[in-house]
Amino acid sequence: MPLLDRFPRHLFSQRGWGLLAAGAVSLVAAQIMGRRDLLSLSVLLIVLPLVALAGIRLVKPRFQVYREFNPSPVETDAATTVRLAVARSGVGGGRAIMEEKLPARFGESPAFRFPARSATGGTSRYEYHLRSARRGQYLIGPVTAEFTDPFGLSLHRQAIDDGDILTVTPAAVELPVTGLAGARGNDGITATRIRANPSDDDVMTRGYRPGDPMRRVHWAATARHGALMVRQEESVTTPEATVILDQRFAAFPGSSGSGFGGTSAQDSHEMLSSSTFEWAVVAAISICTHLAERNYSLRLLDPRGEPAFLRSPSAPEPEAEEFTGASGLLSIAESLAAIHLSGPHHGARERHVARDHGGQESGPDVFDDQLMDKLSAHRMRGPIIAVLGRISMAEARALAPGAGYGANAFAIIVSEKPADSEEALETLRRGGWRAVAVPASVPVPAAWSHFDQGGAAPATAAADVRRGAGVGR
Known part of the structure; x- marks a missing residue:
């Protein structure tokens, strides 16, 4: 034998x-x-x-495979349960050895026998668990089955389905409360008093709706109309926040497609990323979660003023740039799952841009009028937060005026050598930004704490943070 x-x-x-x-x-x-x-x-x-x-x-046996992930999508380092249901849909009988093909990072592929001992109604059900420490999109499956003839002489192995995509999103970290909202307050709700003229008899009113507080009932108008009327002089508005996510290849040196991030299931290639870009992605989802929990609506842009997820293969709506509520936050998380660095040499869709002496992208495409127009369209409706990689002086000068379009403006530069960003930081601060530069080794909450409303003044806070948490300017 x-x-x-x-x-x-x-x-x-x-x-x-x-x-x-x-x-x-x-x-x-x-x-x-x-x-x-x-x-x-x-x-x-x-x-x-x-x-x-x-x-x-x-005479090939035919099967139907149903695959479910719970939860889906799943955050990094969290477990998802994969449930398989396999049913024979054609002629044929006998047993088969089946195996679920998995990407290498998930370890050994699970194998099982068909039909299962607990099969009911001709359907066999199986369950196993997956966990990924890296974000990305992964092709789970297909299920391959090894069949044999009734005499056990020959063997045939074939895939019986196409597999399904598991989306692993970056996990948000909890951020300390900071003074982001300025005059709007930190709870994400703004009460704005609108009065047509000084007389209380002339305030705008409308019919009572279930749920309206009785303190807003306007009794004079109620008496005139013969029905409950409520005041409209107070309206609650939802503040907005704009997040600029840098994803330029040149802004994150040391980028690699092999050591970081997950796999894009569409092309089975490693995403182009780096340790600093992974830090920026975690910062972006953490900031968005922090703001969404405070009832902010979110708008995400890239340095060119385009939708931030235009080039993300995992984005449910690549051209969307405004997100609200829990569903909007989930869409942001999914879009960040497979987002990767892009540049003039990374795909035909990218524009060719000139480079300055430092080798970084410069010119009118980056932080230009298109981005400024987007920021001015939502002038003073809320804070602007920029999560950036390495930027040149020219890019800092182009971005600096953008602070004037927000109630507050905050910039985090993540770089392998934060000290090299000192001049860019000073340029941003002179333009009105509260800015800090950090290496990827610094926790995101430590960098975020720099923007504490009670913290140091913008010109000196970076040094204070560096002494307390290892943050470089």
Whole structure:
């Protein structure tokens, strides 16, 4: 038997290879001895496995596979349960050994027998768990099945489904409360008093709606109309926040497609990322979660003023730039799952841009009028937060005026050498930004705490944070 183990198992089983070997020996013996009965036996021994092989490939069993992830999408370092349901949908019977193909990062692929012992209604159900420490989109599956003929002579392995995409989103970290909202307050709700003229008799009113507080009932108008009327002089508005996410290849040196991030399931290639960009992605989802919990509506842009997720293969709506509520936050998380660095040499869709002496993208495409127009369209409706990679002086000068369009403006530069960003930081601060530069080794909450409303003044706060938490300016 050890000799038979050396034969390929994708054609015949050990029994099938044994019959073929016996047939070959019988054929040689028939030739030597001149025995017709041995010749007939050798033909039978050789033909039987070949017929079984042809039959199992011509009559292929058909299956239906249903795959469910719970939860889906799943955050990094969190477990998701994969539930499989396999049912035979065509002719054929017998048993099969099945295996769920998994990306290498998930470890050994699970194998199971069909039908399962607990099969009900012709459907076998299986369950296993997955966990990923890296964000990305991963192709889970397909299920491959190994069939054998009724005599156990031949084998055939085939995929019985196409697999499904598991989206792993970056996990948000809790951020300390900071003075982001300025005059709007930190709760994300602004009460704005609108009065047509000084007289209380002339305030704007409308009909009472269920849920309106009785303190807003305008009794004079109620008496005139014969129905409950409420004041409209107080309106609650939802503040907005704009997040600029830098994703330029040149802004994150040391970028690599092999050591960071997850896999883009569409092309099975590693995402182009780096340790600093991964920090920026975690910062972006943490900031968005922090603001969404305070009832902010969110708008996400890239340095060119385009939708931040325009080039993300995992974005449900790549051209969307405004997000609200829990569903909007979920869409942001999914969009960040497979977002990657992009640049003039990374795809034909990118524009060609000039480079300055430092090798970074510059020119009118970055932080230009298109971005400023987007910021001015929401002038003073809330804070502007920029999560940036390395920027040049020219880019800092172009971005600096953008602070004038927000109630407050905050910039975090993540860089391998934060000290190299000192001049860019000073340029941003002179333009009105509260800015800090950090290495990727600093926790996101430590960098975020720089923007504490009671913290140091913008010109000196970076040094204070550096002394307390290892943050470089």
